[in-house]
Amino acid sequence: MTFEPIEKQPGSNMFVMKCGGSTLAALPDSFFEDLRELQRSGVQPVIVHGGGPAISGNLEKLGIESSFVDGLRVTTEEVLDVVEMTLSGSINKTIVRRIQATGGQALGLSGVDGNLIMVRPVANSDVLGMVGEVTEVRAEIVTGILAMGYIPVIAPIGVDGGGQRYNINADTAAGAVASFVGSPTMIVVTDVPGIMRVLDGEKVVLPSVTVAQIEELIADGEIYGGMIPKVRAAMDCIQGDVSEVVIVDGKEPNVLSRVLQGEELGTRIVR
Template sequence: MTNRAGRTGTLNEELLRKAATLQEALPYLRRFAGEVFVIKYGGHAMGDDTLAKAFAENIVLLKQVGIHPVIVHGGGPQIGRMLERLKIHSQFVDGLRVTDRETVDIVEMVLSGSINKQIVSAIQLAGGMAIGLSGKDGALIQARKLTRSKADPDSNIERILDLGFVGEPRHINPDIFNAIDLDAVIPVIAPIGVGKNGETFNINADSAAGAIASALGAAKLIMLTDVAGVLDKDGQLLPVLTPRDVLVLRGEGVITGGMIPKIETCLDAVRNGVGAATILDGRVENVILLETFTEHGVGTMIRRDDPADGEGG
C-alpha cells in the first residue's frame, strides 16, 4: 500500500523546488521581455537528438515569455560528410574550409537546405513558428571575400591566401526583420552571404551571428560551443570577462587557438551595442534556460568594461 503521507512530502519538496526556480527566473523574465537574443547554434548540440529537441523547446519557451530569439546555425560536420559522399576533396587553412565554386554549391545546399529545415521543423514540432532563411534572402548578409595572410616559413614574407568563396559580413540588411513579425516568428538563418556581384559566400556562423546581433542591437549574443566556456590556466571556468580581462589573458597565453576568434566576435558585438555575449556549453541540456533565467548563469559572459553594463542572467 502506498504511503500517501511520504509521497505527498516528496511531492511537496519537488513543487517547492520548482516554485523557487520560477521565482528566481522572474526578474529575468521582466528584464528580457521584448528583447532580441541572437543564438549561434552548432557543434555537438546539433548532432545529438536529445540535445536538439531540448534546444528547440528552449527556443520556444524564450518566445513564449516574450523574448525574440534569432537563430544562426552552422553545419561544418554535415558539410564535410556530404563532400566525402560526393568525393570532393576539402582543404582547411587556419580552421577555414577553402571553398571553390563546386564546394560553395554544396555548402549552400547543406546549410540552406537540409540543416536549416531540420531546425525549423524541430522548433515547429516544439510548438513554435519558425521560418528558414538564407543570408542571401533579402540580401540579409551582404558579404565580401575574406582574405588571410600567412608568413612563409623560409623567407618570413607575408603571402595572401586564396580561400575561394569564403566570405565575411560586410553589411547586415535589417529590412527583412522589419518585414517579418518577430513577435510571432522565429527566424532560422543559414550563414550564406551574397557579394556585390551576386556571388555566393560561405560565412563562419560565429561571425554571421555576431554581425546580426550587432545590427539588431540584441540584448544577448549566445554562442553554443563544445566547451564549458573560457577556462583559466588551472582549467577553472571564468564566468565573466571584460575587454581588459581578455587582453590580459591573451597576453598570458590562456586564450588560444579556436577560442580566439570566438572571443573576438563577442568583443566586437559588445563594442557595437550588444548587451552581453555568452559562450555556453551546448552539450548541456537546457543550457540556454540555465544561462538566461538563473542568478549566476553558466558559461562565460563577455560584457563591456563598465560593470553597470551587461550584468545578470
C-alpha cells in the first residue's frame, strides 16, 4: 500500500513511536522521564500503541470467543466493542497518565476522533470482519496537538466515511501515521534488544538489515519463534515515506534519546 502524505514538515523534530500496550505497561519510569526530557528539548514524539494481550484478556473475562487469521484478529461487532473499550479506554489513558506522572504533557485519542484515521474494509473482510485498511490520516490533527505542546497518544481504531468504526493493526496504523505526517523514521519499542542471529556460537544483535535479508534469516531459521511476528510487525511499518524502522528494547537506559542522537542501538530495518 502506498500513502500520500498530506503535509510534510522538513527539518521537523517529530518522530513516531510504536509500542504494544503490554510492553509499555512494563517499562520503567525512566523511559517516560526520557520522553519528558525529549519533549522539553523541543523534540515532538507521536505515539501509536497496540494492546493485543489486554484485548484477549478482556474478551476471555467476558466469555467472548476470539480468533486470528494471518496474525489479524477476526473482529465482529461484539469483539469490536471490547477492542475499542480496551484500546481507546484503559490502555490509552494508562499511557497518558504515565507520561503526565513524570511531568510530560500528553493527549490521548483514537483514530475515530476528528476522523483522524480514515479506513476502508480490508480485502478479506468477509473473513476478518470489521478490520480496516488505512486510506488517510489527518496529519493536521497530529501537528495541531504537537503545536499545543502535547504528545499525541493514538489508539488504532479507524472510521469510514459513514461513521462505521474498524479495528486496525497497530503496526499498520503506526506506519500510516508516520507516512502522513512525514516522519521517515519509526521507533518500535519492544522487550528485545533487536534482531539477533548466531555468529561464532554467540547471539549478537544485527545493527542493520534490509527487508530482503530478514526474509532470508526467517527462511534459514536464524529468526524463529516469537521473534518472527515482532520482526514482521516492524516490517509492516515500512510504507509510504517511512524508510527505516528501528527496533529497540524499551528498558535500555535513555533509549529514545540515544537512538535519535544516532547511537547504534537495536536493529535498523531499511528497504
